[in-house]
Amino acid sequence: MSDRITLKGVSATGHHGVLDFEKRDGQTFVVDVVMQVDLAPAGTSDDLTDTVNYAEVAGDIVELIEGEPLDLIEALGDRIAAKVLTRPLVEYVEVTVHKPQAPVGHPFTDVAVTVERARDTPVVVAIGSNLGESLETIQTAVSALWLALDLKSASRVYETTPVGGPAQGTYLNAVVTGTTSLSPQHLLRTLQDIELDHGRERKERWGPRTLDLDLIQYGDPVFDTDVRLSTEALTLPHPRAHERAFVLVPWADADPEATLRVDGTVRRVADLVAEVSREGVALGPDVDLLEDGW
Ligand SMILES: Nc1ncnc2c1ncn2[C@@H]1O[C@H](COP(=O)(O)OP(=O)(O)OP(=O)(O)O)[C@@H](O)[C@H]1O
Ligand SMILES: Nc1nc2c(c(=O)[nH]1)N=C(CO)CN2
Structure with missing residues (x-):
């Protein structure tokens, strides 16, 4: 089964980072998620309750970006994946967290981590x-x-x-x-x-x-x-x-x-x-x- 829902570019300001000024000033974080969900039931019924409401998922992501400051985007990605998997219809999730304004010290366009988690x-x-x-x-x-x-x-x-x-x-x-x-x-x-x-x-x-x-x-x-x-x-x-x-x-x-x-x-x-x-x-x-x- 390879049905998927993809939600890309959910962005909000968060205070995650190892450096003091990152925790103090905050910056933009951008998140993409790919959720493996069996879409056949909703395809037949045309009923939102048979699938995952991507607007609710976006809300969860923003809440985690804006929530408790973490040091690492790995940890943010992990928490977002765990939250998405609390929805029983999601069998597998891939989460990418982008931090385009990260203090890298050299010109760069983006840095991102991707975590994959399966329900167990x-x-x-x-x-x-x-x-x-x-x-x-x-x-x-x-x-x-x-x-x-x-x-x-x-x-x-x-x-x-x-x-x-x-x-x-x-x-x-x-x-x-x-x-x-x-x-x-x-x-x-x-x-x-x-x-x-x-x-x-x-x-x-x-x-x-x-x-x-x-x-x-x-x-x-x-x-x-x-x-x-x-x-x-x-x-x-x-x-x-x-x-x-x-x-x-x-x-x-x-x-x-x-x-x-x-x-x-x-x-x-x-x-x-x-x-x-x-x-x-x-x-x-x-x-x-x-x-x-x-
Ligand atoms: N937890 C469940 N496990 C299996 N089937 C379920 C469950 N809950 C509801 N059902 C539904 O029950 C329907 C009848 O299942 P089944 O013919 O196996 O029942 P049964 O074994 O004769 O009786 P019982 O449900 O009392 O064990 C199925 O179509 C299924 O959709
Ligand atoms: N002993 C026994 N009785 C049953 C059984 C069963 O598995 N074992 N299953 C039923 C309906 O599921 C109904 N009755």
């Missing part, structure tokens, strides 16, 4: 399957997930009794954790593509499926960086995760320190496990999802 957000994905060769499906799905995630841990595989929906066969469930550079919406679409590649058909709610990949959490509730969203297409954290033993038990297995926001309160997943019935959740085939099945 912790995420949790729950995997389920109860149709076809479920274990093989889960193993190949985990291999495919490497395209979207830098995987950090995987639970063991659990055999679980179906919860809800029509009468159907036993599930295999697992949970993986990792980090991603993708936005939540882009990650969900990638998960859905992997489901389709594994023969997923949507017929009835909570019906049997070859592969289900649910995005459980995006960001870290402990640092208040978890994305909270409540749209039909994507709800975060997953609205039923906190009550599902087939998600919580493998999740605590993959990450014993994991936390989940439940009704606004950050809870330890291990404590939530203690509050739900574990009935119908048992260890399944003994495989290491990050090592076996390649």
Whole structure:
């Protein structure tokens, strides 16, 4: 994906510089940003909420130029990049900070630094399957997930009794954790593509499926960086995760320190496990999802 929004030449007066008179007198700083954003949703919907509002980004940049004086334009570029990446739709940003009036001591036209930063957000994905060769499906799905995630841990595989929906066969469930550079919406679409590649058909709610990949959490509730969203297409954290033993038990297995926001309160997943019935959740085939099945 190489869709981009480019914003060039945002300028303001700042007091950044190593020399005393730079901090005292101030000078002009000029900033260019290139943001990698999936523009397909806004291209289809023609709706500003599906993209990044470049006017807001310009406002953030001016605020940082005019804000706390720093010694180095490297530090200013770093802070601008971090601020731009707080927008969930931005997956990667390149920031160039120009300082055309810098005290260089010789004729020059411009000096600039460029920093590139990618999003690296912790995420949790729950995997389920109860149709076809479920274990093989889960193993190949985990291999495919490497395209979207830098995987950090995987639970063991659990055999679980179906919860809800029509009468159907036993599930295999697992949970993986990792980090991603993708936005939540882009990650969900990638998960859905992997489901389709594994023969997923949507017929009835909570019906049997070859592969289900649910995005459980995006960001870290402990640092208040978890994305909270409540749209039909994507709800975060997953609205039923906190009550599902087939998600919580493998999740605590993959990450014993994991936390989940439940009704606004950050809870330890291990404590939530203690509050739900574990009935119908048992260890399944003994495989290491990050090592076996390649
Ligand atoms: N956090 C999320 N993870 C995955 N899908 C989500 C999420 N939030 C909303 N959805 C939406 O839910 C819709 C139905 O997804 P799916 O068919 O996988 O549901 P399900 O697995 O049968 O039920 P459940 O949502 O209870 O797990 C999808 O089209 C998707 O856009
Ligand atoms: N045991 C079990 N039950 C379910 C599962 C699942 O993955 N495992 N997924 C559902 C819808 O996502 C509905 N019910």
